[in-house]
Amino acid sequence: MKHIIAVNAGPRKGWNTDLLIKSASEGAQAAGAEVEQIDLYSLEKFTGCRSCFSCKREPNFGKCIVADGLKDVLLKIRNADGLIIGSPNYLSDLTAEFRAFFERLIFQSLTYNREEPCCNTHFIPVVLIMTSNAPEGSYTELMNRYKGMFERFVGPCSTLTAGNTLQVKDYSIYNWTIFDPEAKFRSREEDFPGKLAAAYELGKSMISE
Template identity: 60%
Template sequence: MSKKIIAVNAGPRKGWNTDTLITEASKGAESSGATVEKFDLFRLEKYTGCISCFGCKKNQNKGHCVCRDGLTKVLDAIREADGLIIGSPNYLSEMTASFRALYERLVFQNLTYNSETPCCNQNPIPVLLIMTSNAPDTAYTGLLQNYQQILNRFVGPTETLVSGNTLQLKDYSKLDWPWSYFDPEAKKRRHETVFPQECKKAYEMGAALVMKNMS
């Protein structure tokens, strides 16, 4: 039976940086024999982050968020998966609100507040966390390390991939005023030379994600 990988795009833009890297990682997973199911968080029915109902702290609901909304099918799919690929652009020095909503509910459902067994996750799975950013690759090292640490504890062993200094628009000249914080031409050159290398890396990491689960 082939492995099942869940891919989650927590960015709004189809076909752009985050979505492209997730797609390449998914292709890599498929090259290792896995099947991939993808969710686009910005295209789901209405949902929220954790509502602090504590329903997941009851014995019969351990590891299961009891809030029923657009994220329920994503959480259910991840719970039964063999691996997770999830990506988000960086907005204002954080992941998107959509990413945070899923992250809160994915992690909190497995948190027991019990010092002997702090996590009740019955199916730890490898995770590939992808972040894209207009800022340089090294700008948010601490942020990524924090997410990696928490996902390691409550979801499964997590690897990260960061694509910084990304191209935001195809044609910056159409803006009403110049964006003088950076050089648009330099961003275009990076997108043409470095970003394809990052896509290749995403593909390789997606393939390795499946093999890690099999080891």
């Protein structure tokens, strides 16, 4: 049975990003895989790359040795058959927790060697999900950049973005004049189900293809 790791790089369980990750996971499960979800915000403290360069030579070539909350996550991904990763957009990028995870995941496989720039030999499919207030298409360049990095160092990457998300249940208690709450709720009802379905299909296809 294929084993998929699903990483939630957003803090809010049960909200947009988490729901899309769970839908992708359900798709993978329907195709016969087992899925383990890891919530980065629930892990013990971790950091981004510490620039120790232990991953750049033996005996730990290609492996991050930092023993914090991410250690087991990186190990699990090394043995997994696929990775689902989701993050909300925070200040025009993915979350700080995503970035720390991403630095550690990618840098261990980046060799600084012209002849063999990547030492990862266990390529796995990746589904990258991002949610944002901004409408879809606002972060195409950002997503393409992450997709490119995943494809160079982890494996073939499909992306899914869900824009114009519902950010809170009650907009009336904030003085947020840039939003149209009615349009937000409408988008949640009319557009978000399609995104959940698309996530499901991506999760499914990462197993069956």
